[in-house]
Amino acid sequence: MSYRPVLLRNYSHILYRLRPLLLTAAIALAVCLVDACAFVAKTLSTGGEQPVAHPVVTTAKAPPAVGPRVIVFCLDGAGYPQLMEAIRSGKAPHIAALLGKEKDQGLFEHGYSAPGVLSVLPSSTVADWSATFTGKPPAQNGVPGDEWFDRQHQRFYAPVPITVTDTADFSGMLNDGLVGKQLKVPTLYEQLKRRSYVSMLMVYRGSTLFTTVAPTTFAGIVGGLVAGKLSGETSLEAISKSVDTASIDKVLQAIDEHGLPRLQVIYFPGIDLFTHASPDPLHAQVGYIEEHTDKSVGQVLDAYRKLGALSNTYVILVADHGHTPTMNDEAHRRGPDDPGSPFAILKASGFRVRKASLTLSKSEEDFQAVIASQGFMAYVYLADRSTCQAARQTCDWSRPPRFHDDVMRAVRALYAENQSGVPIPQGKGNIDLIFARRPAEQDEEAESFKVFNGRELVSIHHYLKKNPRPDLADLEERMKWLGDGPYGGRAGDIVILAKASSSIPIQDRYYFATATHYSWHGSPDMSDSNVPLILALDGGSGVVMQDIVENASHGGTFSQMDLTPLVLALIGR
Ligand SMILES: [Zn+2]
Secondary structure, three states: OOHHHHHHHHHHHHHHHHHHHHHHOOOOOOOOOOOOOOOOOOOOOOOOOOOOOOOOOOOOOEOOOOOOEEEEEEEOOOOHHHHHHHHHOOOOHHHHHHHOOEEEOOEEOOEEEOOOOEOOOOOOHHHHHHHHOOOOOHHHHOOOOOOEEEOOOOEEEOOOOOOOOOOHHHHHHHHOOHHHHHOOOOOHHHHHOOOEEEEOOOOOOOOOEEEOOOHHHHHHHHHHHHOOOOOHHHHHHHHHHHHHHHHHHHHHHHHHHHEOOOEEEEEEOHHHHHHHOOOOHHHHHHHHHHHHHHHHHHHHHHHHHHOOOHHHEEEEEEEOOOOEEOOOOHHHEOOOOOOOOHHHHHHHOOOOEOOOOOOOOHHHOOOOEEEEEOEOEEEEEEOOHHHOOOOOOOOOOOOOOOHHHHHHHHHHHHHHHHHHOOOOHHHOOOEEEEEEOOOOOOOOOOOOOEEEOOOOEEEHHHHHHHOOOOOEOOHHHHHHHHHOOOOHHHHOOEEEEEOOOOOOOHHHOOEEOOOOOOEEOOOOEHHHHEOOEEEEEOOOOHHHHHHHHHHHOOOOOOEHHHHHHHHHHHHHO
């Protein structure tokens, strides 16, 4: 009796993500800014082409001899260890054949898989792809997470909804360039100034052609799911696989119609969807990569091979973040309506907390605190409450909060509740670290985030010296990437890190979200943060690939942001 409702509840988060695709995939915009004066603007998602406001010039197929070219496979949610396990297992033959024999750790005959590459913080989809495809960290590029609050415009953003359930920003991300509009720095495509095609990735501003999926691809699947025809793991796999397959179909169609671009970006959302919703998620992910991702990669490589272009095409595999297994139950979820969540704690301490919703009614606009979530991390934005003490009074969000009466009041409330479980028993022991800082005046850059040690805020450096945390990879530098810069204020006044380390038992891990899942991400833990960055060339030399990757790196921490200079270096070669 209870099987189907439970099943559907567990799928609800996936459906939330897919539903807007059904509604909005008909509008895909592609703008050619550069590349041999060709100007192409098309809608491919319906399978046809529609001229938009600009004149359309149909471009001839680019001759395969032109190069070098680059393909970037964007594997959403693929952890470095999981991808490497799949490659080494012998069950991902297409990727393995491209790389050739492994001679040394990560050094292959024809490719190089850089070890220790980190995501930016949070290890969450939208922030991570934004950093990857601009080469700049969140505090500089302006996109700090899956959700955030822009206090200047009093606008809550949720391109990937975590605490809210509205999907308008998800649609806006695919069909209205929501992420591109928020990015304050040039994208890779704008820096490259060559023909670039993007399939499904949310960072596509400045690309020549952006394609997304046809509505019919999803109608059948979701229809089947709702009708209860699909069940268990098979249906989940079918959903994830279909999204990825659709991405490939769009790529092949675009190549067929327009020829090969210099840069082809292909996004696979399925790995992440499947991992979140699979019991034994990390193991399931390896199987999914072997079973599905490898085939999709092989299809694209085959298409290039048939056109005689593969030997002159560098292939990159990169991910946004990995996953850490969690308990798929409400006892470990700390979403907006859960007792013991940051929402509940701040409310109990007298803060009027903004309702978790994209839009508010007039009577709900008197909020004094806003919470946005990244899974294992949550951002808290505070108003100067002296401007809005009475209920129904709207706060003046153009002013920074007061340090002692707003910021530290909230910090101490969160800390005390976490220590004692008073007044909410479920709030005890959910939080790992609380970061905060003295608020910046308007038009001023905020200072770096510090850690609250129970008495005062201390520098992350100082804190880690006294309390070593090798599980939190490069925490100090990555928190600077998040908080130090012209848009560092978008990460809020307080950052809360849930207890989520992969080094503690799974039953001690918590997450700030509306959906329960078998795995989450967003933390600085290696399990979430260690991502693959693989460069290969069919028949090329792995040693040369290693050289190229290492030379393109910014230096310092090796991160996913090195993708942008890497592609620029490859195509400029
Ligand atoms: Zn992701």
